[in-house]
Amino acid sequence: MGNRAARFAGGSDMGLVRTNNEDAWHADLERGVFLVVDGIGGQAAGEKAAEIAVARVRARLERQTGTAEQRIREAITMANNEILRAAESQPEWRGMACVLTVAVVEDGCAVVGHVGDSRLYRVRRGEIRKITHDHSPVGEREDRGELSEFEAMRHPRRNEVFRDVGSEERSPDDPDFIEIERVPFAPDSALVLCSDGLSDQVPANRIRAAVEGHAGHPEEAVRQLIEEANAEGGKDNVTVVVVEGETFGQAPAPRVRRLAGRAAMFVYGAALAAAAASALYWFTRPAPVKPPHLPAVLMAGQGAKFPAIAEAMDAAQPGDTVEALGGEFSEQVRLKSGVTLRSRVPHEAVLRAAPLGRGPAVIAENVSGARFSGFRIVADTHKPLATGIELVNSDAEVSDVEVQGAGVGIGIRGTGEVSLVGNTIQDCLAEGVLIAGTSAPWISHNLIRRNKGAAIAAREGARPVLDGNMFERGTLELPPELRPGPAAAPRKKP
Numbered sequence: 001m002g003n004r005a006a007r008f009a010g011g012s013d014m015g016l017v018r019t020n021n022e023d024a025w026h027a028d029l030e031r032g033v034f035l036v037v038d039g040i041g042g043q044a045a046g047e048k049a050a051e052i053a054v055a056r057v058r059a060r061l062e063r064q065t066g067t068a069e070q071r072i073r074e075a076i077t078m079a080n081n082e083i084l085r086a087a088e089s090q091p092e093w094r095g096m097a098c099v100l101t102v103a104v105v106e107d108g109c110a111v112v113g114h115v116g117d118s119r120l121y122r123v124r125r126g127e128i129r130k131i132t133h134d135h136s137p138v139g140e141r142e143d144r145g146e147l148s149e150f151e152a153m154r155h156p157r158r159n160e161v162f163r164d165v166g167s168e169e170r171s172p173d174d175p176d177f178i179e180i181e182r183v184p185f186a187p188d189s190a191l192v193l194c195s196d197g198l199s200d201q202v203p204a205n206r207i208r209a210a211v212e213g214h215a216g217h218p219e220e221a222v223r224q225l226i227e228e229a230n231a232e233g234g235k236d237n238v239t240v241v242v243v244e245g246e247t248f249g250q251a252p253a254p255r256v257r258r259l260a261g262r263a264a265m266f267v268y269g270a271a272l273a274a275a276a277a278s279a280l281y282w283f284t285r286p287a288p289v290k291p292p293h294l295p296a297v298l299m300a301g302q303g304a305k306f307p308a309i310a311e312a313m314d315a316a317q318p319g320d321t322v323e324a325l326g327g328e329f330s331e332q333v334r335l336k337s338g339v340t341l342r343s344r345v346p347h348e349a350v351l352r353a354a355p356l357g358r359g360p361a362v363i364a365e366n367v368s369g370a371r372f373s374g375f376r377i378v379a380d381t382h383k384p385l386a387t388g389i390e391l392v393n394s395d396a397e398v399s400d401v402e403v404q405g406a407g408v409g410i411g412i413r414g415t416g417e418v419s420l421v422g423n424t425i426q427d428c429l430a431e432g433v434l435i436a437g438t439s440a441p442w443i444s445h446n447l448i449r450r451n452k453g454a455a456i457a458a459r460e461g462a463r464p465v466l467d468g469n470m471f472e473r474g475t476l477e478l479p480p481e482l483r484p485g486p487a488a489a490p491r492k493k494p
Contacts, residue, residue, distance in 0.1 A: 005032050005105045005185075006248075009219035010241040013226045015197060016234030022046030022098075023195050023239035024054045030297055030321070032105035033061045034241050036118050038195040040164060041096030045087075049096040049166055052086060052442075053079040055421055057102060059399055062373075063346075068104040069180050072113035073172035076100070076165060082444065083166030085467050097166035101132055101193050105243065110185040113178055116161050117196050121207060123248075124189035128208035131181055135163035153200055187245040190215075194225075197238030201229040211242055215249020218242035301325030301349070309333050309351075313341065324349035324375070330383075335364035335372055335396060343374035346400055350376045352383045359386035359406065364394040371397045379405040387411045388428070391418050398423060408434045409451065412441050412462070419444070426450050432474060435462040444468055 008029055014021040022039030024047075037053045039046030060075035079100075087093045099116020112120050114132040117139055122129050133143050137160055142152040152158065163177065170177055185191065190211050198207070202225060210228070214220040222240045229238040298312040299305060301324055306312035310331055312322045318338025326348030333351065335341060343349035353361040361377045364370055372389070379385035388403035393414035399421040403409040409425035409432045412418050418441035425432040425446065430453040435441060440463045448455045449472030457477035458464050464478070 005029060005243050006187075006246040007216070007218050007244045008034065008242060009222045010034075010239070011219075011222040011226055012237065012239040013230065013234075015237050016230055018237055020047060021237045022050055023197065023237040024050040025193075025239050025241050026054050026058055027241055027243075027295075028058075028062070029295060031062065031064070033058075033102070034105070034191070034193055034243050035100065035102040036193040036195055036239050036241055037098050037100040038116070038118050038197075038237070038239070039096070039098045040166075041093070045093045045096035046098070048086065048093055049083050049098040051419075052083050053098050053100055053165060055397060055399070055419060056082055057100070059373075059422065061102075061104065062342075068106060068111040069182070070172075072102060072104060072111060072180065073178055075102070076113055076115060076178050077170050077172045077174075080165045080170045082467065084169060086442075086444075086465070087166065089465060089467060095167075097164040099135075099161060099164055103191060103193060103243070105185055105191075108185060110183050110191060112181040112183065114181070115163050115165050115178055117199075119192075119194055119196070119199050121192040121194075121204065122183060122185070122189055123192060123208050123211050124186065126208075126212070128192075128204045128211075130204065131183055133179060134161075135179070136161045149203055153203070158200055159196070185245060187247045188250070189245050190218075190248045191241075191243040193241040193243075195237060195239040197236035198225055198229050198240055200236065201232040201234075201238070212249065215244070218244055295319035295321070297321045297323055299323055299325065299344075301327055301329075309341070313339065318369070328352060332360070333362050335362065335367055335370040335394070337367040338369045340371040340373070341375075342372070343376075346374040347376050347402060349374065350378055352378060353385050359384075360388060360390040360411070361385055361406075362389040363392070364390070364396050365392045366394060368395040370394065371399070373397075373399040373401060376402045377404070377406065379407075388425075391416065394418065397421065402426075403428070405429075408432075408453075409448075410434070411436075412439060413437050415439050418442070420446055422446065424449075428452065431455075431457045433457070433464075434459075435464055436460045437462055439463075440465060442467075446470070447472075449473060 008027050010025045012023045024037045026035040037050040039050035056079040057075040087096050101118040101120050102113045104111045117134040117136045120131045138155045141147045210224045211221045221242050225240045300309045300312040316339045321340040323344040328350045330352045332353045351361045353359050377388045385406040387408045388406035390411045395417045397419040402424040407429045409428045412435045414437040420443045423446045425448045428451040432448040432451040433456045435458045438461050445468040447470045451474045454477040455471045455474035
């Protein structure tokens with residue numbers, strides 16, 4: 001693999017004290033992107049900040065334009081400013097923010113972007129090195145050698161940070177905001193990204209021992225580290241992502257020496273005995289344990305293994321990504337829990353529902369963790385669509401999608417957590433976005449224009465959260481308390 005990342009695993013746990021989990025993580029092996037986020041703000045606010053951070057960082061880093069450093073700076077800044085705007089829109093989110101660490105692995109290096117006190121370690125040849133610096137009073141003293149690791153872990157001000165993502169307006173090149181590091185990532189090394197729920201409870205030498213002890217099985221290393229953090233008290237949410245290089249944990253090739261006389265006879269006899277023991281084990285060994293599923297990318301389209309998107313989605317498992325090649329697909333697509341569906345090149349994959357006259361083109365029913373991005377959905381008099389995308393009782397994210405000419409652009413019904421981010425919904429015969437039920441979808445930075453019905457309509461108790469959208473024609477059918485007022489002036493830096 002060009003990016004030298006061969007395996008990864010990640011996990012998050014609430015811990016033993018907290019009543020909710022404000023951490024989040026993301027991993028994309030194909031693009032070499034790995035992320036850990038720790039929300040700040042308590043209850044729903046911290047979770048919302050982490051959710052926004054993951055969505056915005058993913059969206060920017062999946063567009064592979066510019067250097068890795070530029071993309072990371074832009075991604076974190078986009079997350080920062082959207083968290084700030086969201087916090088200003090909802091009283092219960094006031095003061096929310098997060099800290100995060102992201103790594104982009106490419107060309108034998110890891111480019112790391114970091115704000116706060118989450119961490120990235122590199123493990124290689126029996127050693128562990130902390131790459132990031134804690135942006136906190138205690139962390140600075142530890143980095144200067146004024147406090148030992150143990151003293152820092154037990155310090156009463158350990159949870160204070162002086163840098164975060166979301167508390168004030170930022171630009172990508174602001175000084176004292178984003179720390180960028182570029183470090184070698186050799187094939188025989190591993191990276192560990194974690195929230196402070198791990199690093200405050202488990203010292204670095206034990207982190208190294210767990211990662212090396214489960215080399216080749218990062219999911220076991222993640223499981224052990226979470227268990228160790230909880231065994232030490234589980235005072236905070238704990239999140240860990242382990243990324244292994246291609247040869248991490250493999251022993252170097254042994255040096256061969258010639259033996260003669262009795263020494264050779266002894267070695268050969270020992271070898272025969274070992275072979276006999278191996279044969280006995282072969283016939284009496286326990287049944288092998290099925291390895292965990294590793295996320296895969298399934299291609300769909302002309303010339304690919306799966307000609308139709310629906311076939312690829314049927315074969316996909318949670319954690320997998322289905323990528324559609326450019327061209328038209330006349331089929332209805334059902335989203336699936338834990339599966340990402342995206343156009344390989346944004347907007348080159350075009351969906352038209354089949355059979356003729358029926359819709360929607362994309363439907364999600366009772367799914368969680370589904371993502372849909374980069375497609376165009378096109379309807380006209382010859383191939384009409386009642387609805388472009390319909391999301392029913394689902395937790396799903398729709399981003400960078402264009403819906404044109406459908407009856408309703410996007411319909412959201414029932415409960416669930418839906419995010420619509422950066423889409424274009426235009427020229428529809430009825431509503432651009434129609435929400436019915438008790439959900440509160442996050443609708444951010446969409447362009448909704450020239451639709452014959454309302455741009456956004458919320459009915460039956462729906463309470464959408466709107467942020468940074470642009471409208472051309474069409475009204476907003478919202479409860480009075482949700483209607484946006486005059487645009488606020490941007491926050492100025494001191």
